[in-house]
Amino acid sequence: MSQQNPDPDDFIHSEEFLHHLMRRQLRLSIACAAAFLVLLFGLPLANYYAPDFMAQRVGGFTLTWLILGVLFFPFVWAIAGVFISRSMALEETEVHLAADGNAKRNGNGQNNPNAPDNGDAEA
């Protein structure tokens, strides 16, 4: 970076890029968290308002014991799996977006040395 200071006007450093980036990430995180929280806080409420339904026997377990003691774990793994694959895809998109944005803004195609995926992005 000694010969070329980062250009404060380039796309990666713009307010627009950051705002967009954080909003997309937060939206994904909140969507996944919501799916989790519905079950997490819904289960005590179900126990509270429908105790007989939750106490019915399923293979010896009470329904609520089966959900909390066993089924909860795979549910959370599924959310985590979805989140990880989505967020990795999101990162890929952002890298391309940043490269595109820079290319547009610089006009003459002067590549940002920090965006290694420039070639792919323009393809």
Next chain:
Amino acid sequence: MPEPASFDIWILAFSAITVVVTIWMGFRSAKTSKSASDFFVAGRSVSVGWNASAISGEYLSAASFMGIAGMVMLSGYDALWYPVCYACGYLFLLLFIAGPLRRFGAYTIPDFAEGRYDSPAFRKIAVCFVLFIGFFYTMPQMKGAGTTLAYIFPGLPYWVGVALVGAVITLNVALGGMKGITLVQAVQYWIKMFAISVPIFVLLSVYGGYGENLSLNQSHTDLASPPAVVETVAPASGSESGSPQRLDLPAAAPTDADWLSPFGPLTSKAAEAAGLTPEETKPLSLLYTFSLIVALVCGTAGLPHILVRFYTNPDGAAAKRTTMWVMILIGVFYVFPPVFGVVGRNFLPELYEATGSKGPDKVVLELPMLIREKYGILGSILSGITCAGAFAAFMSTFSGLLVSMTGALAHDVYGRILRPSSTPEQRLRMFKWCAIFVGGVSVILGALVEPLEINFMVGQAFAIAAASYFPLLFMSVWWRGMTMKGAATGMLVGGLCALLSATLVNASTLALDKGPMGKLFAGFDGMNDFWKVHPLLRILAEQPAIWSVPLSIGLMIVVSKATRKTVPEDIRMKMLVLHAPEKLGLKQEYIEEQQVAGH
């Protein structure tokens, strides 16, 4: 009956092997870890598989291995929230904190606090909480150690076990640092997994399945519909032939219906002590449950000794994959401990009558001995295996805590605050002295808490983390308007409130103890009369997360708004480093900018 008069050779052998292997691996890797960076974050190059096993190994503490089973046996359904939230709290870490923190790149949370707000003063505040949470979390580990040794050597005083285990681990950490620990932790995860699952499969094959054991307990609903009842509770105790029959419950045990149903003894204790009717009790129990959930889920995301491990992955994608694997590894593990509690209720009910290190907290260790009557030596071997698992549990968690607390003292307090000009050699020497100091304090604290439940104490450590680090990390990552003053006020007030109320509840519980601790804490006995009159306050003090987390976040917002002129000037760059994909290389650029500006 499974009450060995002297120690059992199998149990001793398995435990000794675990300890010797742990120490040997520590010493062996001590030879290869030389530089200061090796000591603090293992040179930052640990593969996903190893790191996930190591995080899981460190995370599955004495609370997970022994405490959950004991608590499920004692309190039933409500205790299931602990394993579930211990495992699921990781999801919050993954969703909101793990990625950004990793991109920002810093050795410890105090590093993050300083870097995010350009404030060395804030680092000092953040360091305090590494120690607060750490010490709270070591107490239950020490109780696990004391309980296990008292089981292996009947007659050995509880505090001797605490001191012995504390000394061994402290030595190990002082010599090996974290590089040794990563390998040790990873191996210990697999020891624990083996030790919790194999005995339970054998026990279930002898005593009937998980569901079958649960069905021996009748809920309110079962009692209301008589035709559904097939299995009757046999009054015979000690009959050894045919299909296993449940033993009589002592008077100290909760009734079937209370035990099996939600809002049982764990969450309704305070309200019942106050003499409230069941209708009045139930909303308070619901409140207790919600507060517990908030504490455990947010607390996981703020545990300092877990977070530091995210930095040992080579990149952010690997850190995410690691978290996924951690969730699977610990999720599978957490299905098993409650089974011990369920079977223990049916077949080892005499534990209800004992307290301290002789009570339900040792059900995991003792339950396998039951099959000795039928299968002889196999019972001893299985009990030896669970003892080995218990050793792995408290040794690995205590090691991890010791590393992060010692790191905070040596790296932050000594290296940055007291003697910034110290050489790497001096810091390494200091690391060893700090380890000995922290280990010593932990042993003293651990010796005090014999009457408290292991799992309950861990829950409190989580509540403190939930009200201090979680708001700090969450808000710092997602809200650019945060100022140092806002972050510090919120973290300090929220965290200290949770710390004080948890300590107050513990002290008043210890005052009820009939042993020496009761005398030591007798001054707090008056609190118990107060709790009887104010059950709601008791619940809010015992489970403070439901008010301390919003308090902390609220203060952060209000104070930050009031001091918005002091938002760091390069906040946009900081946010970019936290959020932009690592491929864009902003981190490197940021470091260079800082160097140009600073020095």
